[in-house]
Amino acid sequence: MSVRSRKPFYFGIFLLITSGLVLAVLRHMEMGIPWQAGEQRPVWMVEARIDFIAQNEPVKVSLNIPDNPPGFTILSEQAASPGYGFSIVQENRNRRAEWTIREASGPQTLYFMVQMVPDRSSEGVKPKRPPEPTQVFWEEPQATAVEEILARAAEKSSTPESLTRELIKLLRSEDPNQNTALLLTNSDYLELLTRMLNHAAIPARIADGLKLEDARRRQQLRPFLQIYNGESWLTFNPMTGQQGLPEDVVLWRQDSASRIDVVGGRNSEVSFAMLRQTVPAIQLAREEMTSEGLGLLSLYQLPIEExxxxxxxxxxxxxxxxxxxxxxxxxxxxxxxxxxxxxxxxxxxxxxxxxxxxxxxxxxxxxxxxxxxxxxxxxxxxxxxxxxxxxxxxxxxxxxxxxxxxxxxxxxxxxxxxxxxxxxxxxxxxxxxxxxxxxxxxxxxxxxxxxxxxxxxxxxxxxxxxxxxxxxxxxxxxxxxxxxxxxxxxxxxxxxxxxxxxxxxx
Structure with missing residues (x-):
């Protein structure tokens, strides 16, 4: 009497166990569902406060707001603006919060609040097509000084990242040479650095970052340098040349010409307040859950009773x-x-x-x-x-x-x-x-x-x-x-x- 082979049975067992584990890991990675029941995750509440003086005429206020900032995921956005109409609009390649009112006068205060959670897997928005460097024109003797400094930086670099670091070292040197001193005399350092990188055929721009500190008020944005290396935008500290964005900094403005525009008002000012909270990780996963992929098979799609x-x-x-x-x-x-x-x-x-x-x-x-x-x-x-x-x-x-x-x-x-x-x-x-x-x-x-x-x-x-x-x-x-x-x-x-x-x- 022949004995049936058990290999198909054990192979089926292997497939059952492997598929179960793989699907669980994929659900954890795709939907962010934690392995532990009581796991907590930090959530930052960031509030932008806009103060200005209205001039008794129609008012339009436009504030640049984050658009999938690297290292963070936005959970919710809301505005507090009594009497104002509010909407979020997409202008070119950036998002802006826009307030409008038929007539206003005197001091005005508007609020915009965003709730975000740290997410190291978030890389920000990648450009649909490679950006081109901005055309820059120099007059003499600045043109000669720029070429000489860029040549010195190119000798010690081989990539856009290394060229950026060497250029920052030369411009931030404690003992600058005559060419560096000439360029820095009547120029803003960040603007000069950005123009020189664009002149070297490296797309560069200035981004504004906000350092997150719990229970802080009246905070201001800090400038950062971003360059495009052919694949993605890289962030640098323009003062030290350190590459990478600190974990406690969120890029509020990346690809926008202006931080805030106010029509019908004057003396506009933007300040930020922030608060750190902790919420259950499973709650965040439910809020971010979609009806696609493994989210379609989630039991959270069912009624509460079921x-x-x-x-x-x-x-x-x-x-x-x-x-x-x-x-x-x-x-x-x-x-x-x-x-x-x-x-x-x-x-x-x-x-x-x-x-x-x-x-x-x-x-x-x-x-x-x-x-x-x-x-x-x-x-x-x-x-x-x-x-x-x-x-x-x-x-x-x-x-x-x-x-x-x-x-x-x-x-x-x-x-x-x-x-x-x-x-x-x-x-x-x-x-x-x-x-x-x-x-x-x-x-x-x-x-x-x-x-x-x-x-x-x-x-x-x-x-x-x-x-x-x-x-x-x-x-x-x-x-x-x-x-x-x-x-x-x-x-x-x-x-x-x-x-x-x-x-x-x-």
Missing amino acids: QSMFRMLLLLPLGALMVAFLRIVIGVKTSGTFMPVLIAVAFVQTSLAPGLIAFVTVVAIGLLLRGYLSSLNLLLVARISTLIILVIFITAGLSIMGYQLGFNTGMTVSFFPIVILAWTIERMSILWEEDGAREVMVQGAGSLFVAVCAYLVMSRPTAGHLTFNFPELHLVVLGLILLMGQYTGYKLSELRRFYPMKVYDK
Whole structure:
């Protein structure tokens, strides 16, 4: 008789476990769902305050606002502008907040607030087509000085990044030569640096960054230098030449000619206030969740009532895994195959101590009443039906008694499956008659032991978090159960039978 190969079976198990893990990792990376239940993430609330004096005429205020700044993800934007119309408009390649009003006079204050979260995977907006360097014209003797300084910087560089660093070193030197001193005499340093880089065929621009410090007010933007290296925009500190954007700096303005434009007002000023908060990471993931990709398969798309139901149902595979392990590998005897899982679910609802008290009380009273029913020689269907009714009376009595005594312990028993309890009482009663009270105690204690173990696993916050937010992990649970289903060796509880052989061998 040929033996069927197990290779396809084990290959299928491998695919189940691998696909479950890969899908969970992809969900974590794509949707930002954390692995831990209580993980917190920082959120920055940044408020831009605009002050100006209106001149008793129509007013239009346009403020440059962040557009997917590198290192951050924008969660929400809102404005506080009583009496003003507000909208966010897209002008060329930048976003602007725009306020308008038919007529205003005197001091005016407008607010724009943005909520953002640090996101190291965010690289900002990449240009759709490579930018071209701005055409720059120089007059003598500045033209000769620019060529000489750029030539010196080019000798020690090979890339746009290295040329930028060398140029900053030359312009920021403590002992500048005559050419450098000539260029810096009547020129703004940042504007000069940007023009020289564009003259060297390197697209360059000035960006404004905001340093994030908790509970700070009246903060101003700081200038940064950005160059295009052929692939993306790179940020530099124009004073030190250090490449890269600090983690506590958000680029507020990148590709905009002006920070703020005010028509119908004067003496405009922009200042910033900020506040750092921490919120649950799963809350942020839900807010950023889309209906595309793995987000389409998320349980958060369901109504709240159905989500609550699935939170409990998705814990059952963990209980089944625990029951399979304890019965197949350890060899614990239980009353019924998956009765411990149902008991564990009830324990999750009631908490452990009240649930144990309620379960033991109901089963003990039920066994006493079942003993009386056996003397009536009823048919099986009638006996089970009678037990169901009696169990309902028992639970109702415990609930009333608990309420009168000021305890909720009696009321929690209603979470137990009534029909399963009645059938368990019937099975234990038959077992008592056939194998004696000792076997009833063994199986009853085993059922409670397995139920408690399953409860300890299912009641963990991490277990509920992972099973609900990463439902594909149930493929891993399924694979493990199938693997244990192939186990035909000795159970750990059976090893004690061979202990006398070990002693005799010695």
